Amino acid sequence: MLRTNYLFLGELKMKKTKVISVLAVSVLSVSLLAACGSNNSSSSSDKKTEQSSKAEVFAGATQGTSNFSDLQKGFAKNGAWLNATKGDMNASGKTLTVEGLFLGDGQVARKLAIYNQDSSHKITARYTLTVDKIEVKSPGFYISNGTVKGNVDVFATGFHGQTGTGVEGQATIDGNLTFASQDLLDAYNKLPDAQKVKVTGTTSVVKGDVVSFKPGGITAGAHGNVTYSFEGNGTDTKTGATTGTADVSVLKKALGKNGAWLVATNADVDASGKDLTIDGTFLNEKAAVQRTLAMISQMI
Structure with missing residues (x-):
């Protein structure tokens, strides 16, 4: 093909x-x-804003977990590209670190799935993950459908959001969103609205080491x-x-x-x-x- x-x-x-x-x-x-x-238009980018046309396979611990330790292992360098929660998760005061290079659906990606869906891929529930912060050091990381209550610090390219149809709501950061460089922020700002997340706090640059x-x-x-x-x-x-x-x-x-x-x-x-x-x-x-x-x- x-x-x-x-x-x-x-x-x-x-x-x-x-x-x-x-x-x-x-x-x-x-x-x-x-x-x-x-x-800058891309069919692969558009694809990321839609729900998969086939049932998503959550591999291993990423079938969906209620345990923060398992979620952290899933986002480690030797984890999986897709990781999910089974419901709301309260990990107040903890940091979720996303590291490593992964492919999903043929593209560089790491997916945090905070939702449930039916057999027609309609969103039936949007969950909330409560943390102190998420440190994003994997390219292509995206928040899918639910809410991260806490700050998100981005150190790699390709950060975005994904919101599917179904129950009311969208991919959200209930906190602040920061990027380690102006280039990372500029790239995010160029995304179509459908690929952005709702941010209740501020979106800014806090200089740091960009992962390449x-x-x-x-x-x-x-x-x-x-x-x-x-x-x-x-x-x-x-x-x-x-x-x-x-x-x-x-x-x-x-x-x-x-x-x-x-x-x-x-x-x-x-x-x-x-x-x-x-x-x-x-x-x-x-x-x-x-x-x-x-x-x-x-x-x-």
Whole structure:
């Protein structure tokens, strides 16, 4: 399956004799760039604001817990991407620390599910988790449907909220929301309203150490925990693969599972009758799952 996040046609001219046939065999997003600029809209982002079309599987302790210790273990570096409460939970004075790099539904994500739903995925109850604070050190962390009573401090990219249909209410922070850098806050402010949380207190920047992750090839375990196959570019990334090449053999290797997340051409490429197979799962420089085939020329 080939999922295209961004498709810019621009000045790209593809003749029948110069068609690259692309077969995607990995669970990731592919960007075909053919003009300058970018687009912030994303089907994967929209997906996060909707309830899953299939029943969510809460793995292990994340089937739903009433114990704060179990919830903390679930959000540890060796925990799971999705963790849930069975009802209201009072952990007053305690800190929930969210750490590690995880994939959920093919995207970088950590989900705090504070709700219940019926077989039609309608929200039947929204719960409250009471803590002193949540420290978010995992990218893609989001609060789903319920309320966090306490402060939330964000040190990683991709923080957002999720609110589904059903009983009245929305994802809420009954406290203050802080970001460790202005860039993190600016990225959050650019989100559509449907992906934001209701905040009863203040939203501000309190400078701290932003958690970052390197680009590279990755694999995900049963509960979404990420392991690097390699950091940066793989061994099949030959000279010119990321800066621009017209050599089909170089492109083919770089798009494989030991290649690079960003591959570029510097001229028309005639790969008539050949398949370029995109294999493997990769993180880009912003800790998002992505493969890009850039067929453009642009000014710096």
